[in-house]
Amino acid sequence: xxxxxxxxxxxxxxxxNEAPLHGYELRKRLGxxxxxxxxxxxxxxxxxxxxLVQQGLITAVExxxxxxxxxxxxxxxxxxxxxxxxMTNKPALGRRGRIVYELTADGKEHLHTLLTNAxxxxxxxxxxxxxxxxxxxxxxxxxxxxxEGRRTRLAEQLEAVREAAARSRNRADEYTRELQRFGQxxxxxxxxxxxxxxxxxxxxxxxxxxxxxxxxxxxxxxxERG
Amino acid sequence: xxxxxxxxxxxxxxxxNEAPLHGYELRKRLGxxxxxxxxxxxxxxxxxxxxLVQQGLITAVExxxxxxxxxxxxxxxxxxxxxxxxMTNKPALGRRGRIVYELTADGKEHLHTLLTNAxxxxxxxxxxxxxxxxxxxxxxxxxxxxxEGRRTRLAEQLEAVREAAARSRNRADEYTRELQRFGQxxxxxxxxxxxxxxxxxxxxxxxxxxxxxxxxxxxxxxxERG
DNA sequence: GTTAGCATGTAAGGAGTTACATGATTTT
DNA sequence: AAAATCATGTAACTCCTTACATGCTAAC
Numbered sequence: 001x002x003x004x005x006x007x008x009x010x011x012x013x014x015x016x017n018e019a020p021l022h023g024y025e026l027r028k029r030l031g032x033x034x035x036x037x038x039x040x041x042x043x044x045x046x047x048x049x050x051x052l053v054q055q056g057l058i059t060a061v062e063x064x065x066x067x068x069x070x071x072x073x074x075x076x077x078x079x080x081x082x083x084x085x086x087m088t089n090k091p092a093l094g095r096r097g098r099i100v101y102e103l104t105a106d107g108k109e110h111l112h113t114l115l116t117n118a119x120x121x122x123x124x125x126x127x128x129x130x131x132x133x134x135x136x137x138x139x140x141x142x143x144x145x146x147x148e149g150r151r152t153r154l155a156e157q158l159e160a161v162r163e164a165a166a167r168s169r170n171r172a173d174e175y176t177r178e179l180q181r182f183g184q185x186x187x188x189x190x191x192x193x194x195x196x197x198x199x200x201x202x203x204x205x206x207x208x209x210x211x212x213x214x215x216x217x218x219x220x221x222x223x224e225r226g
Numbered sequence: 227x228x229x230x231x232x233x234x235x236x237x238x239x240x241x242x243n244e245a246p247l248h249g250y251e252l253r254k255r256l257g258x259x260x261x262x263x264x265x266x267x268x269x270x271x272x273x274x275x276x277x278l279v280q281q282g283l284i285t286a287v288e289x290x291x292x293x294x295x296x297x298x299x300x301x302x303x304x305x306x307x308x309x310x311x312x313m314t315n316k317p318a319l320g321r322r323g324r325i326v327y328e329l330t331a332d333g334k335e336h337l338h339t340l341l342t343n344a345x346x347x348x349x350x351x352x353x354x355x356x357x358x359x360x361x362x363x364x365x366x367x368x369x370x371x372x373x374e375g376r377r378t379r380l381a382e383q384l385e386a387v388r389e390a391a392a393r394s395r396n397r398a399d400e401y402t403r404e405l406q407r408f409g410q411x412x413x414x415x416x417x418x419x420x421x422x423x424x425x426x427x428x429x430x431x432x433x434x435x436x437x438x439x440x441x442x443x444x445x446x447x448x449x450e451r452g
Numbered sequence: 453g454t455t456a457g458c459a460t461g462t463a464a465g466g467a468g469t470t471a472c473a474t475g476a477t478t479t480t
Numbered sequence: 481a482a483a484a485t486c487a488t489g490t491a492a493c494t495c496c497t498t499a500c501a502t503g504c505t506a507a508c
Contacts, residue, residue, distance in 0.1 A: 004494095005494080005495065005496095008495090022459075023459075023460070023461090024458065024459050024460080025459095031390070032390050032393065032394045032398070033394070033398070033402050033405075034405065034409075035387055035390065035391070035405055035406040035408075035409030035410070036409075037383055037386045037387065037390075040496090041496070041497055041498075042459090042460075042461070043461085043462080043463090043496075043497060043498075043499090044495075044497075046461055046462090047461090047462090050461095063459095097459085097460085098458090098459065098460085099459090099460075129405065132401060132405055133401060133405055134401075135401035136399040136400065136401050136402070157263055160263045161261055161263065164257070164258050164263075167258065168259070172259065173362040174362065175358060175359060175360075175361035175362050176259050176359050176362070178358075178423070179259075179260065179261055179355065179358055179359055180261040182261075182416075182419055183260075183261030183262075184261070185415070186412070186415070189411070189412070190408075193408055193411075197404070230466090231466080231467065231468090234468095248487080248488095249487075249489095250486065250487050250488080251487095266468090267468075267469055267470075268487090268489070269468075269469060269471090269489085269490080270467075270468055270469075272488065272489055273489090273490090276489095323476095323487085323488085324486090324488090325487090325488075453508100454507100454508090455506100455507085455508080456505100456506085456507075457504105457506075457507095458503100458504080458506095459502100459503085459504080459505105460501105460502085460503095461500100461501085461502085462499100462500080462501080463498100463499090463500080463501105464497105464498085464499085464500095465496105465497085465498085466495105466497080466498095467494105467496090467497100468493105468494085468495085468496100469492105469493085469494075470491105470492090470493080470494095471490100471491090471492085471493100472489100472490080472491080472492095473488100473489085473490080473491105474487100474488085474489085475486100475488095476485105476486080476487080477484100477485080477486070477487100478483100478484080478486090479482100479483080479484070479485090480483075480484090
């Protein structure tokens with residue numbers, strides 16, 4: 001039961017914790033939030049939603065409910081109302097029987113345990129991006145521990161790449177070496193990024209700890225899960 | 227039949243074209259050559275080798291043959307011979323019945339068609355690294371076309387990321403924006419890299435075209451597949 | 453009136469991993 | 481004698497995508 005993917009689960013629960021959404025919209029946001037060009041396919045998303053419903057972590061409600069805001073608001077570039085000849089005065093129900101998903105109490109609790117866990121699963125390659133995207137819902141201590149874990153992981157990778165490059169220095173041709181060099185650069189680039197983030201988080205913690213209470217309203221919204 | 231993964235197939239054929247190898251060694255090189263820390267599992271490699279044998283692209287020969295050089299040469303950090311108490315005078319047959327794989331004529335031909343193809347499959351994310359790693363066996367014209375294709379692909383991705391960032395600028399929180407920013411940086415970084423490579427290739431072509439025959443021996447080994 | 457976008461889903465299959473199974477050889 | 485490394489392979493399973501199936505609404 002704990003073998004399930006966890007990353008998709010976390011992403012969905014995290015997004016739904018910000019606002020109830022239907023599947024189609026959820027998929028788009030999943031793409032946007034991660035800077036992923038390649039969005040998740042429906043063939044993955046809908047079965048995942050069904051599983052979450054079965055686990056009692058989310059509820060599925062037929063569209064009448066009308067989701068909090070989006071999909072009808074700011075989509076059509078500036079125009080407030082279509083106002084064309086067809087009967088557009090139908091209320092926001094819209095299109096087809098949308099199914100709006102919302103977190104249950106269990107779901108919120110489960111999300112909280114997921115977001116509080118700062119173990120290897122949080123900073124490995126496949127998981128880190130999603131966990132980072134949900135830092136807004138993660139408490140400051142956990143954020144810092146995940147960043148530090150990620151930093152260590154990257155340092156390990158860096159050493160592995162360097163060692164691999166050294167081992168095959170003579171054997172490898174020009175292009176292979178160039179590829180290794182660039183691979184190394186990428187890791188170094190991410191290390192720099194993480195270092196900046198860690199410094200930023202430390203500064204945040206310091207100012208929140210009462211030394212210089214410059215911007216106290218900057219701390220995350222859900223320290224104890226709202 | 228053309229639905230098969232192609233990337234693993236290309237990588238294996240490309241490595242075997244440099245030297246006959248057995249599976250265990252092949253796997254290690256696959257990792258090194260790509261700067262990949264995460265090596266391919268045997269559960270993928272051995273079935274792939276079997277498929278290639280069945281297709282007649284490679285031959286499997288029991289270890290007696292003794293592979294061209296490696297695995298016994300430069301592995302144990304400088305020591306030329308073990309020279310310890312156990313009977314080490316056994317010939318290079320070694321360990322267990324290794325199976326050495328070698329390209330057939332068909333395999334060489336097939337590899338050539340794979341390496342000459344400069345279409346989208348060459349510059350997409352999943353394939354580019356392997357294709358680039360085999361540039362030493364690719365002719366100059368194809369190299370340049372692949373790099374240019376990759377460049378265009380990256381430009382598309384860059385636009386997609388920027389658009390995504392713009393679309394969710396207000397909606398997204400601080401961390402999500404930071405993630406998008408870094409994602410964009412990564413693509414920009416790769417664009418710069420590709421641009422450098424393209425310039426380098428162009429310079430190479432120019433000097434090879436007879437204007438300034440500075441280093442004529444620099445051109446690849448297999449323009450017409452040796 | 454036809455294309456594009458919204459919306460939900462299923463079935464089949466592809467590409468890979470992990471865990472298992474086996475055994476020789478080398479090093480400690 | 482134990483542990484690490486070499487070496488090959490299979491079976492089950494995971495996670496994901498593609499292709500299909502359906503139908504409504506908005507825009508051109």
